[in-house]
Amino acid sequence: MKMRSILMVGSLVSVTLFPALAQADADWKRGRVYYRMVCTQCHTEKAGGAISPSVKSKAEWTAYFQADKHAKGKDAVKFYFSSKFRDSIKATNKAAAKFSDVPEADLAEDVKEFLQKGAKDGDAPARCS
Amino acid sequence: MAGTADHSKFEQLKKPFKSGPEVTKACLACHTEASTQVMHTSHWTWEYTNPANGQRLGKKTVLNNFCIATTPNLAFCTSCHAGYGWDSANFDFSKQDNVDCLVCHDTTGKYRKAPGKAGHPAYQDMEFPKGSGKMIKAVDLNVVAQKVGKSSRDNCGACHFSGGGGDGVKHGDMDSSLAAPEPHVDVHMDAAGLDFTCATCHKTSGHKVAGSRYAPMAMDKEKHIRGRADANPATCQSCHNSRPHKNARLNTHANKIACQTCHIPTVARGGVATKMSWDWSTAGKLSPEGKPITKKDAHGHVIYDSRKGDFVVGENIVPEYIWFNGQVKYTLLGDKVVKGEKPTQINRFEGSHTDGKSMIWPVKIFRGKQPYDPINQTLLVPHTAGDRGTGFWDNFDWSKALTAGMQATGAPYSGKYEFISTEMSWPITHMVAPKKDALTCAQCHQPQTGVGRLDKVEGIYMPGRRANPWLDLLGWLAAAATLMGVLIHGAIRIYVARKNPAAGHH
Amino acid sequence: MGEKIYVFKRFERFWHWSQALLIITMLVTGFEVHGSYTLVGFADAVDVHTIAAWTLVGLWTFAIFWHFTTGEWKQYIPTLQKVDAMAKYYAIGIFKNAPHPFKATQLKKHNPLQRLAYLWVLLMVGPMLWVSGWFYLFYDQWIVWGWDAYLSLEWVAFLHAAAAFMMLIFLIAHVYLTTAGHTPTAHIKAMITGWEEVD
Numbered sequence: 001m002k003m004r005s006i007l008m009v010g011s012l013v014s015v016t017l018f019p020a021l022a023q024a025d026a027d028w029k030r031g032r033v034y035y036r037m038v039c040t041q042c043h044t045e046k047a048g049g050a051i052s053p054s055v056k057s058k059a060e061w062t063a064y065f066q067a068d069k070h071a072k073g074k075d076a077v078k079f080y081f082s083s084k085f086r087d088s089i090k091a092t093n094k095a096a097a098k099f100s101d102v103p104e105a106d107l108a109e110d111v112k113e114f115l116q117k118g119a120k121d122g123d124a125p126a127r128c129s
Numbered sequence: 130m131a132g133t134a135d136h137s138k139f140e141q142l143k144k145p146f147k148s149g150p151e152v153t154k155a156c157l158a159c160h161t162e163a164s165t166q167v168m169h170t171s172h173w174t175w176e177y178t179n180p181a182n183g184q185r186l187g188k189k190t191v192l193n194n195f196c197i198a199t200t201p202n203l204a205f206c207t208s209c210h211a212g213y214g215w216d217s218a219n220f221d222f223s224k225q226d227n228v229d230c231l232v233c234h235d236t237t238g239k240y241r242k243a244p245g246k247a248g249h250p251a252y253q254d255m256e257f258p259k260g261s262g263k264m265i266k267a268v269d270l271n272v273v274a275q276k277v278g279k280s281s282r283d284n285c286g287a288c289h290f291s292g293g294g295g296d297g298v299k300h301g302d303m304d305s306s307l308a309a310p311e312p313h314v315d316v317h318m319d320a321a322g323l324d325f326t327c328a329t330c331h332k333t334s335g336h337k338v339a340g341s342r343y344a345p346m347a348m349d350k351e352k353h354i355r356g357r358a359d360a361n362p363a364t365c366q367s368c369h370n371s372r373p374h375k376n377a378r379l380n381t382h383a384n385k386i387a388c389q390t391c392h393i394p395t396v397a398r399g400g401v402a403t404k405m406s407w408d409w410s411t412a413g414k415l416s417p418e419g420k421p422i423t424k425k426d427a428h429g430h431v432i433y434d435s436r437k438g439d440f441v442v443g444e445n446i447v448p449e450y451i452w453f454n455g456q457v458k459y460t461l462l463g464d465k466v467v468k469g470e471k472p473t474q475i476n477r478f479e480g481s482h483t484d485g486k487s488m489i490w491p492v493k494i495f496r497g498k499q500p501y502d503p504i505n506q507t508l509l510v511p512h513t514a515g516d517r518g519t520g521f522w523d524n525f526d527w528s529k530a531l532t533a534g535m536q537a538t539g540a541p542y543s544g545k546y547e548f549i550s551t552e553m554s555w556p557i558t559h560m561v562a563p564k565k566d567a568l569t570c571a572q573c574h575q576p577q578t579g580v581g582r583l584d585k586v587e588g589i590y591m592p593g594r595r596a597n598p599w600l601d602l603l604g605w606l607a608a609a610a611t612l613m614g615v616l617i618h619g620a621i622r623i624y625v626a627r628k629n630p631a632a633g634h635h
Numbered sequence: 636m637g638e639k640i641y642v643f644k645r646f647e648r649f650w651h652w653s654q655a656l657l658i659i660t661m662l663v664t665g666f667e668v669h670g671s672y673t674l675v676g677f678a679d680a681v682d683v684h685t686i687a688a689w690t691l692v693g694l695w696t697f698a699i700f701w702h703f704t705t706g707e708w709k710q711y712i713p714t715l716q717k718v719d720a721m722a723k724y725y726a727i728g729i730f731k732n733a734p735h736p737f738k739a740t741q742l743k744k745h746n747p748l749q750r751l752a753y754l755w756v757l758l759m760v761g762p763m764l765w766v767s768g769w770f771y772l773f774y775d776q777w778i779v780w781g782w783d784a785y786l787s788l789e790w791v792a793f794l795h796a797a798a799a800f801m802m803l804i805f806l807i808a809h810v811y812l813t814t815a816g817h818t819p820t821a822h823i824k825a826m827i828t829g830w831e832e833v834d
Contacts, residue, residue, distance in 0.1 A: 028238060029281070033309050033320040094312075094321035123239050123266070377775040378681075384778055571677040576670035590789035593670040593677050597793055601671070604800030611804045615811035618725075625730040 028117055030099065031110030032126075037095035039080070039111075047071075053118030054125035061115040065108070081108040137275040146270035149213045149249055150226035155274065157225060164225040166336035172211040173228065175199070177343045181456055186343050191459055194407060194475055194497030194551045195293040198462065198510040201537035205514035208242040209288040216247035231270075233284045234277040240268055241287070245515060282308050282318065285327040297401035301446055301493040302559035306399020314399040316563045332362040339363045345556055347387070347455035347480065348488050365389070365561075385589065387453075387488040390582075391568040392561050395445045396493060399560070402430050402442040406496040410548035412438035413525040421525070436513075436522040438498075448491035448557045450586050454480035457554075462540050465506050472496065472550035473508075482588025489586055491557040498550055500531055504543035508551075510534040639830045647707070650698050651826055657694070660687045662803055669796050688768060711753055721748040725815065735817055749812075756805050763798035767791050 040050045056064065070077045079085055081104045090097040099107060118126030136142055141155045157164055167173050176187035188206070192198050199206040204216040212227045214220060221227060229248060231240045243251040243265055250268040257265050286308055293299030297306075312319040317329070331340045332355070340346075340363030349366040360367060365388040372380040373388075382391070397403040414435055416422050421435035430442045456479040460466060466473050480487035500509035512533040516523040519533035527546060535542035568582060574593035575581030581594055643651070660683065667673065667680040675683065702708040720736040725748070728736070770791045777783040816822035817832055825831035 029283070029309070036309060037311065037321050094319075098321045117238055123241070381775040381778070569678060570681065571673075574668075574670075574677040576673070590787070590792060592668050592681075592792060596670045596796065600793060600797055600800075604797065604803075608800060608803050608807065611807045615808060619811065619814070621730055626732075629732070 026106070026109040026113035028110060028113040030102070030107070031112070031114030032118075033095055034099060034107060035111050035114055038086075038089070038093060041093070042089075052127045053115050053122070054120045054127065056115075056119055057121045058116050058119040061112070061119050065112055078104070078108065081105075081111070132278065136277050139275070142271070142274045144271070146274060148252060149229055149231065149270070152270055152274045153213075153226045153228055153230050156230045156277075160230075163230065163336065164228040167211060167228045168222070168225075170211075170336055170338065171341070171343075172233075172336075172338070174222070175210065177341070179344065179457075181344075182458065184459055184461070186459060190461065192462055192475060192508055192510065193293075194495060194499050194553050195299060195404070196513055197409075197499060197508075198534075198538070201510060201512040201534040202514045202520075204245050204247045207248045208244055208246065209291075210248045213248045231273055231277065232287065233280045235273050235284065236278040236281065237273055237276045238283055240270075240273045241265075280326070280328055280333075282326055289327075293404060297397060297403045299404070299495075300555055300559070301396035301403035301448075302393065302557045304397065304399060304401035304403070306401050307559065310399060312563055313566065315560050317561060330363050342556055343457065345453075345455050345457075345558075347453045347490065348486055365392075385482075385489060387490045389556075389558050389561070390450060390489055390491050392564070393448070393491055393557050393559075394562055394566055394568050394572075395447055396557055396560055397444045397446050398562075400444070402428070402444045403446060403493070404440055404495065405443050405446065405493075406439075406441040407437065408439040408498045408548075409500065410438060410498045412436060412521070413527070415525065435525065446493065447582070449494050450489055450491055450583055451478055451554070452480035452482055452487040452586065452588065453478045453490040453492070453556070454484055454486040454488075456480070460508065462510060462538060463507055466501065466508055466549065467506060468501065468503065468547070468549050472552045475508075475551050475553040478554045478556075489583065489589075493555045493557055495553045495555060496550070497553070498548045500527065500546050501549035502543050502545065503547050504545050505541055507540065508549070509542065509546055510538050510540075512537065639832055641829055642825050642831045643829045644705075645829065646697075646701055648826060648829060650694065650701070653694055654691065654698075657687045657691045658802065658806065660684075661691070662799060662806070665796075665799050669792075669799075685772065688772060711750060711757060718748060718751065725812075729815060752805070752808070756802070760798050760801045760805065763794055764802065767795035767798065771795055 035053070044050045053061075065077060068076045068078055070080060083100070083104060086096040086100050090100050102110075114126075115122075117123050139159075141158055146152050146155070153164070171177050171187055174187065175189040176185065178185055188199055196202070196206075203220075207215040211229050211232060212220075213229055214227055229242075231250075232242060241250055242248055243255060244257055250270075251265045253267050255265050255267075257263060286303075286305060289300075289303055290296060290305045290307065291298070292303070297304030306314050307318055309320040310318050312322055317323050317325040328338075331338050333339065339361060346361050346364050349361065349364040350371055351360055351366060354370065355362050355367045369388070371383060373383070374380050411433070412435060414422065414433075422433070423431050423435070424433035426432045426442070430440075432440050432442065434440070458477045458479060460473060460475050460477075478490075478492060480490075500511060501507075502509050509531050511521050511527070511530040512519045513521045513530065517533070518524065519526075519529045521527065521530035524530065528544075531542060531546055532544070571593075573581050573583045574591055575584070576593055576595075578584060578595070581591075583589075583591065584594070663674065664680040664684040664687070667675065668677065668684055674680070724733065724736050727733075770786060771788075774788060774791075777786060813822040813826075814820070816825075821832050
């Protein structure tokens with residue numbers, strides 16, 4: 001637990017102080033799993049359809065995260081990476097359960113990194129699944 | 130991440146790299162044996178000699194009924210070679226720097242071998258296909274080199290998911306859905322579950338990767354678990370042993386039936402279609418303006434391409450089932466092929482219920498029509514990719530493509546060509562489903578002809594499938610006769626009793 | 636109305652009806668496993684058939700014990716006495732309301748034809764079913780015991796199914812002949828209550 005909080009603080013520091021560094025260390029593969037198994041799954045089941053990473057350009061994805069408006073501003077994108085959100089679905093969502101200990105900021109960076117790769121002008125434009 | 134070395138701290142890697150071989154040189158400065166190890170594997174040689182029958186196989190030599198053969202098309206095909214620069218027969222297989230470390234050890238997902246570059250990535254931004262306006266961006270070798278790590282599913286998948294020229298095309302049980310699969314696609318690779326990499330089963334040591342379809346292990350009766358040096362770590366049994374079920378009756382099934390038969394109920398389950406057939410004979414139809422065309426089906430899958438011909442694609446494909454003992458015999462270039470009513474087998478999976486070495490295996494049988502020399506009675510190899518004035522994909526001229534292709538192979542060509550029906554079998558072993566999705570009893574134990582999964586598999590008695598017809602005829606006739614007999618007997622009794630009611634009561 | 640005698644004891648009646656139920660269950664599920672039709676599904680048919688088989692094994696263990704301790708096994712000793720009379724009765728007499736040539740007693744509860752029929756079932760059909768059934772049931776172990784070299788599942792299944800057809804034929808005839816007592820329901824009543832009406 002102590003270890004985790006040190007990690008949390010550490011990663012928070014690194015995200016705040018060295019955003020560029022955090023970006024470079026992001027784990028796009030973990031981002032891919034979270035995007036597919038959390039974002040895509042819920043969008044498919046409850047929001048009327050999945051959104052492929054390749055529907056937006058890299059700049060559009062960056063802007064989307066910057067604006068932090070989910071569902072046209074109903075809530076924050078950030079919320080969907082929070083421990084609170086992950087805890088609320090982890091009984092039924094294996095990916096949320098698996099990554100329940102990952103700091104919020106790290107997870108968000110991972111997904112951002114995946115979307116940069118999977119964007120329509122990214123290195124590997126990706127479909128929703 | 131779990132390693133003991135952070136490659137971004139290595140001075141040798143903190144310099145700009147102009148080419149892949151330069152990176153390799155830097156790698157070899159520390160990993161002194163790596164290139165020699167790689168050079169002994171078929172990832173490098175593209176050669177394999179079947180110890181059982183001496184056939185010389187490997188990507189360098191074999192034919193298939195997809196893009197047919199590599200020899201005339203090397204610069205394109207070798208974008209899946211673990212090396213740099215193999216664009217002709219003059220390639221130096223002994224030059225250490227020619228080994229490509231990054232294709233298997235990149236963790237950024239940014240390293241990609243470019244089409245037509247003989248295994249090199251794009252060092253400058255390049256347009257591909259030419260005139261399409263689509264750009265392949267130059268790779269930053271410095272970033273990639275500093276982020277090397279263990280091979281992941283994405284590394285293996287870069288080539289193996291796209292066998293046959295595109296995602297999921299060739300195998301059916303391997304496609305990009307395995308990069309981060311859900312449990313129903315692959316219970317072992319389940320990204321939020323067990324999360325196996327390819328190398329978890331294909332346990333690799335000194336760059337030697339275990340498990341090969343040129344010499345597959347059809348039957349593993351060892352009761353071993355992994356760790357024994359002389360055992361194959363890639364079989365199901367190496368972890369699960371040969372009697373893995375709680376139910377003894379299911380374990381009996383494992384005496385004759387490969388695990389894959391029940392536990393891979395269908396292939397292409399991850400949303401990526403696989404090709405089921407490819408008819409080269411219809412290739413070359415152009416638009417009125419003389420431009421190549423493509424046709425797509427309702428799902429957006431290409432079903433006709435001027436460069437390649439007609440395709441049949443499918444998802445959730447039910448495999449076919451055969452007795453298989455691990456021996457595969459190939460029809461190679463130069464082997465005499467007689468055009469008959471039955472399709473030519475490009476590879477034949479051997480086995481029978483009597484040889485004691487065979488199990489019932491699922492296979493994907495890929496059917497096609499491909500060029501054939503009716504005079505020499507051999508299969509033909511076309512030059513397809515790359516515009517040197519003869520490549521079929523740019524010129525749509527079979528005669529030129531076949532002449533150039535056969536010239537590259539050095540094999541004789543009469544100048545006449547036809548198309549011949551061929552079949553090629555691919556073993557099914559990936560995409561193992563969760564146990565709740567395994568086949569149920571009645572999917573094989575099925576009285577109706579043509580319905581059961583193992584309907585066509587001979588040499589076994591399966592309760593519920595095709596009972597002895599004479600026994601059934603005689604048995605049911607005798608039962609019916611008895612029934613008729615007692616009914617008639619009873620009817621007479623009732624009739625007599627009615628006619629003579631006094632006698633009917635005691 | 637004639638007098639009544641106590642023919643079938645409580646255990647015998649229990650044995651008869653539970654055995655009847657098991658045999659019918661095994662015929663229904665067995666022919667499904669054989670591939671004659673689809674009713675409950677192959678997997679369930681196999682399970683039910685197997686459970687019924689083991690239950691029957693248990694029942695027979697008791698029955699054999701009972702027959703020997705009570706001496707009732709003698710009921711199945713074959714006799715040729717009056718066989719011709721019984722055959723003549725079923726072929727002719729029964730239609731003319733002739734008197735039944737056999738009088739069941741506690742000591743002789745089966746008529747001569749019955750004895751032969753049951754003996755055929757007991758010595759021919761039964762062993763065929765039991766032996767082939769045991770082999771079938773333990774197919775799992777053949778390879779362990781080294782029997783797989785000598786046995787063929789196809790033949791075991793063939794014999795098992797052939798015997799099952801004979802059992803089916805016996806069942807049809809048997810059910811019909813229950814109506815051929817002194818009154819059409821006399822035999823059935825006897826097997827339910829134990830008491831048979833006799834003339």
